[in-house]
Amino acid sequence: MDKGHNRIAILYGGGHMPDLGRRLREEFDLVPSNVQWITAWSIRKKDLNTDSFPFLKTIAKASGWPLNRYQTLALLIFSSVLALDLWFWELFFGTAVNWVSELGSELLRYVDNSPMI
Numbered sequence: 001m002d003k004g005h006n007r008i009a010i011l012y013g014g015g016h017m018p019d020l021g022r023r024l025r026e027e028f029d030l031v032p033s034n035v036q037w038i039t040a041w042s043i044r045k046k047d048l049n050t051d052s053f054p055f056l057k058t059i060a061k062a063s064g065w066p067l068n069r070y071q072t073l074a075l076l077i078f079s080s081v082l083a084l085d086l087w088f089w090e091l092f093f094g095t096a097v098n099w100v101s102e103l104g105s106e107l108l109r110y111v112d113n114s115p116m117i
Contacts, residue, residue, distance in 0.1 A: 008030075
């Protein structure tokens with residue numbers, strides 16, 4: 001501005017610097033005159049050449065999201081944790097249902113075999 005420029009463009013992501021707008025107004029007395037949101041970078045990559053396994057390349061092509069080896073590893077770990085969690089809950093609830101069923105059956109047998117007073 002000291003060199004005679006009277007227009008300044010500021011590029012930032014609101015989610016990454018939520019207080020930047022406030023600081024520009026309070027610390028530098030800047031006032032937004034125009035707000036225009038433009039995509040500066042796109043994370044989609046058209047070239048899907050990755051170092052992943054062939055079935056993961058197929059998934060990447062179908063979804064449009066290329067997966068590098070670290071993303072692939074994270075996806076496999078996350079999927080494994082979810083599968084293990086599902087197995088645990090099925091085992092837990094299956095066991096609980098079987099236990100309640102056995103208890104109900106034993107209680108019914110006890111009531112049926114008890115002498116009438």
